[in-house]
Amino acid sequence: MEIACFIEAADRHCQQQGVKLTALRRQVLELVLSYTGVVKAYQVLADLQKQRGIAAPPTVYRALDFLVAAGLLHKVDALNGYIVCHHVGCSHEGLILVCGDCGRVEELDATPVLDVLRQQAGSAGFAISQQNLMLTGRCEGCRV
Amino acid sequence: MEIACFIEAADRHCQQQGVKLTALRRQVLELVLSYTGVVKAYQVLADLQKQRGIAAPPTVYRALDFLVAAGLLHKVDALNGYIVCHHVGCSHEGLILVCGDCGRVEELDATPVLDVLRQQAGSAGFAISQQNLMLTGRCEGCRV
DNA sequence: TCTCAAATGTTACGGTATAACAAAGTTATT
DNA sequence: AATAACTTTGTTATACCGTAACATTTGAGA
Numbered sequence: 001m002e003i004a005c006f007i008e009a010a011d012r013h014c015q016q017q018g019v020k021l022t023a024l025r026r027q028v029l030e031l032v033l034s035y036t037g038v039v040k041a042y043q044v045l046a047d048l049q050k051q052r053g054i055a056a057p058p059t060v061y062r063a064l065d066f067l068v069a070a071g072l073l074h075k076v077d078a079l080n081g082y083i084v085c086h087h088v089g090c091s092h093e094g095l096i097l098v099c100g101d102c103g104r105v106e107e108l109d110a111t112p113v114l115d116v117l118r119q120q121a122g123s124a125g126f127a128i129s130q131q132n133l134m135l136t137g138r139c140e141g142c143r144v
Numbered sequence: 145m146e147i148a149c150f151i152e153a154a155d156r157h158c159q160q161q162g163v164k165l166t167a168l169r170r171q172v173l174e175l176v177l178s179y180t181g182v183v184k185a186y187q188v189l190a191d192l193q194k195q196r197g198i199a200a201p202p203t204v205y206r207a208l209d210f211l212v213a214a215g216l217l218h219k220v221d222a223l224n225g226y227i228v229c230h231h232v233g234c235s236h237e238g239l240i241l242v243c244g245d246c247g248r249v250e251e252l253d254a255t256p257v258l259d260v261l262r263q264q265a266g267s268a269g270f271a272i273s274q275q276n277l278m279l280t281g282r283c284e285g286c287r288v
Numbered sequence: 289t290c291t292c293a294a295a296t297g298t299t300a301c302g303g304t305a306t307a308a309c310a311a312a313g314t315t316a317t318t
Numbered sequence: 319a320a321t322a323a324c325t326t327t328g329t330t331a332t333a334c335c336g337t338a339a340c341a342t343t344t345g346a347g348a
Contacts, residue, residue, distance in 0.1 A: 024327070042303070053207045056329060061305065063327095077221040078275070080304065080335095095261070106268050113264065116257055117239070117279065124250055125284030126241045133277070135261065140269030166295070186334070200298065205336065208298095224304095224335065 004032045006084070010072050014087050019070055027051070028063035032073060035101030038081035078136050094132045099139035106139070147177045150228070154216050157232050163214055171195070172207035173216060181249050182225035218251070218276050229249070238276040245286035 010029060014021040023031075031047045032039050041060055048055040066083055067073040073082045076098055083105050087094055095110035110133045121128045154173060158165040165173075175191045176183050185204055192199040208226055211217040215236045219225045222242075229238060230251045239254035254277045265272045 020326090022326070040303090041305080047206065054328090057305070058329085059327070060308090068238075095264070097265055097268065097272065099270070100273070106270060108264060108268060113257060113260055116260065117277075119225065120252060121241055121279065121281065124241065124252055125278075126243070126250060126281045127287060128241065128279045128281035129244070131280065133261075135265065135270075135272045135277075137265065137270045137272035137274060143271055161296085168296070184334090185336080198297090201336065202298085202338090203296070 003030060006033055006088075006133035008138045009088055010070075012114055013072065017070060019066075021070075024059070025063045025066055028060060029067055029072060032064075032067075032082060033084055035103075038076055038079050038083055038098055040079075040081050044082075074132060074134070076134055078134070093130060096132055096134045097139075098134065098136050099142055100136045101138055104139045104141075147174060150177055150221055150232075153232055154214075156212055162215060163210075165214075166212045168203070169210055172204060173211055174268055176208075176211075176217060176226060177228055182223050182227055184223075184225050188226075189248045215270065220276070220278060222278055226246045237274060240276050241283070242278065242280050243283035245282055248283050248285075251282065 007026060007030065010026075011021055028044060028048065031044050033058070034047075035043075041057070041064060044064070045055060045057060045060045048060055064073065064075075068075050072085055072088060074085050074096065075082055076096075079098065079100070081103075083096070083098070085094075086107050093110040093114050095108040095113065097106040097108065099105070114128075114133065120129055153168075153172065155165055164185065165284070172188055175188050178191075179187075185201070185208060187283065189204045190201060192204055194218060203229060208217065208219075212219050212226070216229055218229050218238045219226055220240065220242075227249055228241070231238065231253055234253070237254040237258055238264060239252040239257065241250040241252070242248075243250075257277070258272075262272055
């Protein structure tokens with residue numbers, strides 16, 4: 001199962017970083033993994049409530065914040081949602097395409113375009129940090 | 145005064161586009177212009193209430209949506225805010241650089257890099273929509 | 289003037305996120 | 319073990335962000 005594999009990798013990743021992937025955090029990560037594409041905090045909250053009987057917003061937000069900080073998830077600001085990071089462990093800048101209709105996510109290599117961006121930002125005095133590039137649009141299936 | 149100058153340019157821009165910069169929309173634009181940097185919808189709402197006595201959220205959101213659609217403002221998703229577009233007439237997509245240290249915002253033209261991105265995304269089946277690119281980094285003043 | 293469409297007003301609500309404090313678990317040290 | 323210090327999680331309450339739905343007004347053209 002792919003989820004179990006990812007969890008295992010996440011576990012190693014957290015150990016390496018000296019942070020703890022607790023039971024709750026693992027549970028939230030599994031819930032996010034169970035979706036394809038973008039997941040909202042309140043969806044995760046609802047799922048968590050089904051599994052535990054009760055849970056409050058801070059519980060899920062804290063777990064999500066941890067997972068983002070650990071590099072296991074990315075926040076998609078434009079959609080108020082979260083996606084799984086597909087480049088855990090490799091220091092690789094992704095170009096993340098999110099379909100605004102179906103939530104499907106695709107990752108490409110952002111290196112070439114970030115080279116251009118770094119140059120452009122540099123001439124304005126800005127040093128842009130390592131990061132992923134997120135764009136919203138429509139995937140092939142959702143274009144009519 | 146710089147605001148008056150911008151308003152004048154905005155007026156011409158709207159006429160060219162065949163859309164109307166009504167009194168309300170102009171008032172909201174002036175309020176956004178009165179700030180430096182990112183402004184939140186509810187800040188504008190509060191200002192509007194001071195000036196008119198009463199106003200409700202849809203009033204300001206509709207005006208802001210119009211101004212974004214007209215290319216006069218940009219929405220900054222990551223901060224739930226809005227900034228003035230500094231490329232009215234020459235560009236509709238911003239490359240927005242936010243200094244993680246001091247919060248300063250700089251806007252460049254994202255058109256060239258988005259052309260490249262559209263091509264790259266297109267070959268993966270994605271049609272990326274009109275949007276701003278927002279990147280974090282460090283501005284000249286904050287780099288030691 | 290009349291009609292239609294666009295813009296604005298108004299009410300009410302739903303989605304997003306965090307503050308503040310309490311309780312429970314964990315770790316290190318004695 | 320016992321304690322203390324710290325981290326994590328639970329709980330309550332609330333603040334912030336944004337829109338649906340419908341009423342009313344305004345403005346341009348027939």
